[in-house]
Amino acid sequence: MKGWWNRLARVDLSSRKVRYHEIGKQLLKDHVGGRGLGARLLLDEIDPKVDPLEENVLIFAAGPLTGTxxxxxxxxxxxxxxxxxxxxxxxxxxxxxGSEFKRAGLDALVIEGKAQEPVMIDITEERIQIKKTDLWGLETGECFSELEKESALIGPAGENQVRYASIMTRGYRVFGRGGLGAIMGSKKLKAITVSGSKRVPVEDEKALKDHVRKAASKLDSSPVTSRGLKKFGTPILVNLLTWLGMFSKHNFREAASEEEADNLSGEKMREKIVQKHExxxxxxxxxxxxxxxxxxSGKGPEYESVWALGSNIGIFDLEKTTELNYRCNELGLDTISTGGTLACAMEMKEEGLWDELGGFGSDVTGLLDKIAHREGIGEKLAEGSKRLCEKYGCDLSMSVKGMELPAYDPRGAAGQALSFATSNRGGCHLRGYMIGEEIFGVPKLFDRFKTGGKAQLVKRSQERNAYLDxxxxxxxxxxxxxxEFYSRFLTSVTGERYTVADLHLVGERIYDMERWFNVKAGFDREDDELPKRFCEPLKKGASSDNVFDMQKMLDDYYEVMGWNEKGEPKKETLERLDIPDI
Ligand code: SF4
Structure with a gap:
């Protein structure tokens, strides 16, 4: 079997034991790797109702193309x-x-149990060791300077189990969203270091080289990948989304003006603060x-962060927003949820519901440290905006399933609104990214204000992103x-024939498996809702005077997904997709 090693390592931090297993050819073929393999393994590993900070596991997984x-x-x-x-x-x-991990001869790593004292895990081709560490208490930059190898680690936010703590890797690439850093903290696992040099086996090198050459030429001729992202990074989106009335400010209360947003734009970043591209x-x-x-100096901010730590909290000063982003990186905080929680708290202040912090535009630098260390009001903010609102009996949390929404006002794009509502991991633009279809016209442009036909498009987008992940x-x-490129890459690396339809079937299987996990954890139709604010139209800008009939879109979506009216996958859907009962 090429592309995969068919090898999983299991590290039990409680017993300090390491074991290795075969994964199984059919399981790999049906779930490919990464997110699909992780979701499938998770169904076997934990009861969906477990307390995530008590009996949870962490499953790292590479894919068949990783390391090629x-x-x-x-x-x-x-x-x-x-x-x-x-x-x-x-x-x-x-x-x-990921490439180091794959070249260490592994497809997946399951981490279970809890250590008694702070530890790190060191992975090489020869062995995996659990080691005592004295890095506990240090910020992420201090840890990276102590470690030579590629590593994933947590800062104070993860140690203190902030519910939106991230895991940082060298170069400040981030496992963001959903508080996975808090799970490392709950296991007293400070860092994972990895090194590997094995050559990943490829079935048909000649065909792969040919596909890669053609892909490189496509990447080089697309205006988005060869100019927009290459020249300005993801903040290239700021001015475009502002022009469309979808770059909000002040906890999504209204659209930012062009003058305000331009201070945070990719063009302004390039002019004022960008040193180099990586x-x-x-x-x-x-x-x-x-x-x-x-x-x-440091990394970023990315588009989402420049909005979350800028416009959303009423800061339109590029230097201030950039330094807040640096501080989140050092403390190991997810920037979107940090900004979303602060924006919610600032609105509570302006509504007279809470007076322990300032309103929009106030200085929050010290608050980031308080959140990461759970000190003073940081204790309440560390729980995220949904739990904060539950405590104070208000509905100002701009989140879906408890995760703070990213930088696209859903009143400006019907498909994106549906995609946010039905995202299996909460308020997220990466499950189904309808900005491609509704804004960029990739692969084809659809009217962003029309709801008809969006259910099918969202399904396709969610499937595509699931197989890409x-x-x-x-x-x-x-x-x-x-x-077609992805089916050719996968076929030439593994020697297993995958068509585009096969990839979509894999994507659908993954999406429904995740949904099935959530159903068993207690989620249903009522959780596929956007915050009430989005039932009121924006008053100004190019997305004003517009709201969508979400219930009708949900009905259409459940039908195309093969789910019942409560949003549960039907028995025949689970059987068609070979999803096991939990
Ligand atoms: S496009 Fe950006 S985020 Fe994606 S792989 Fe390349 S450098 Fe990394």
């Missing part, structure tokens, strides 16, 4: 149950961690930004590469 020379194939996936949303959760990271393993796009303010490849490549 396929462009944008350097990503690495992590699956678990989220302490923020209590849903199934996966996250994937760029950089070089790329992940085997990626010609190189969208990463190394930046410098008057006082500090399982290969594990970067979604940005899909702005230039049509789906």
């Amino acid at each position: 020379f396929v462009p944008t194939s350097g990503r690495f996936s992590l699956s678990s149950k989220s302490p923020l949303t209590e849903t199934i959760m996966d996250s994937n990271v760029g950089g070089s961690l 790329g992940c393993y085997s990626c010609p796009i190189r969208c990463g930004l190394k930046t410098k303010t008057k006082k500090k 399982s290969l594990v490849m970067c979604k940005f490549g899909a702005f230039a590469l049509d789906e």
